[in-house]
Amino acid sequence: MERSASKAERLLQLERLLLAFPEGLRKAEIARRLGVHRATAARYVDEISRRVPVWEADQYFGIRHEDYRVNVRLNVHEAMALHMAARLMATSTDKHNPHAAAALRKLSQALQTVAPLVSAHLVASAAVMDDKARRRDPLYLEVLETLTRAWAEGRKVRLGYQKAPEGPVTVCCFAPYFLEPYALGHTTYVIGWRDDPPGERTLKLERIRHIELLAERYEVPASFDALGKLSNAWGIWYTGTDPQEVVLRFQACVAGRVVETQWQPGERTAVQPDGSLVWRAWV
Numbered sequence: 015m016e017r018s019a020s021k022a023e024r025l026l027q028l029e030r031l032l033l034a035f036p037e038g039l040r041k042a043e044i045a046r047r048l049g050v051h052r053a054t055a056a057r058y059v060d061e062i063s064r065r066v067p068v069w070e071a072d073q074y075f076g077i078r079h080e081d082y083r084v085n086v087r088l089n090v091h092e093a094m095a096l097h098m099a100a101r102l103m104a105t106s107t108d109k110h111n112p113h114a115a116a117a118l119r120k121l122s123q124a125l126q127t128v129a130p131l132v133s134a135h136l137v138a139s140a141a142v143m144d145d146k147a148r149r150r151d152p153l154y155l156e157v158l159e160t161l162t163r164a165w166a167e168g169r170k171v172r173l174g175y176q177k178a179p180e181g182p183v184t185v186c187c188f189a190p191y192f193l194e195p196y197a198l199g200h201t202t203y204v205i206g207w208r209d210d211p212p213g214e215r216t217l218k219l220e221r222i223r224h225i226e227l228l229a230e231r232y233e234v235p236a237s238f239d240a241l242g243k244l245s246n247a248w249g250i251w252y253t254g255t256d257p258q259e260v261v262l263r264f265q266a267c268v269a270g271r272v273v274e275t276q277w278q279p280g281e282r283t284a285v286q287p288d289g290s291l292v293w294r295a296w297v
Contacts, residue, residue, distance in 0.1 A: 024048055028058050029066055036167045038074030079166050090129050097132055104142045108200040110150050115143040157222045161204055165190045170230045174223040183223050186210055189232040192240035257296035264291045
């Protein structure tokens with residue numbers, strides 16, 4: 015029993031090891047890190063290949079992150095939070111997304127026993143995401159998939175970007191730091207570093223005309239704080255300058271509706287003697 019348990023632990027250790035090295039490892043290095051003979055390491059690699067998507071190239075072995083499945087355990091309240099997020103996604107995007115639909119169906123299947131009504135609504139949301147009425151945009155889906163891989167694996171991309179419909183397409187190498195959906199525009203933006211000319215840029219995915227995943231790797235700077243950067247943004251829009259205070263006055267007839275929603279982080283409201291509402295926020 016101990017030998018069996020030890021082997022199971024080694025296989026799990028091998029899986030975690032390959033996940034930690036997306037560029038792959040040779041069998042000799044795997045054996046050294048696991049403290050086993052090379053022949054044993056080779057058998058372990060063969061065994062986990064039956065349940066984990068392992069790739070092999072030039073005697074290197076690794077795990078295909080884009081095909082790797084993770085196990086998540088949720089209670090019904092956590093599942094409800096995902097359901098609500100899924101509903102927001104379904105109503106704020108206009109494009110066909112088979113990955114989102116597949117994820118919702120998997121979540122639905124897992125909840126069939128403990129929360130059948132939630133499960134049924136997740137199936138309905140999945141149907142919305144891949145409904146035939148949705149816009150089919152193969153290029154957008156390719157761009158999203160490539161940026162997802164690049165961000166997950168820490169690899170740069172080469173892309174062509176067109177700011178205006180009739181404008182030129184500029185080609186550059188780009189390191190994605192953060193992907194941010196924007197509900198009002200039914201779109202998604204990527205924030206990252208452009209090599210030439212160098213600088214941080216925010217790109218709209220629909221304006222990327224072609225994209226290629228590169229082998230070159232990058233690291234997101236420790237100083238980059240996406241949430242902090244967007245905390246005072248208006249939607250996706252932000253600048254490097256200090257925020258400016260915005261002050262709005264709402265009539266009494268709509269004041270109640272205004273305070274029902276937080277429109278901007280850090281906002282402040284004050285009811286006036288005449289019932290009107292003064293709204294303040296830094297943007």
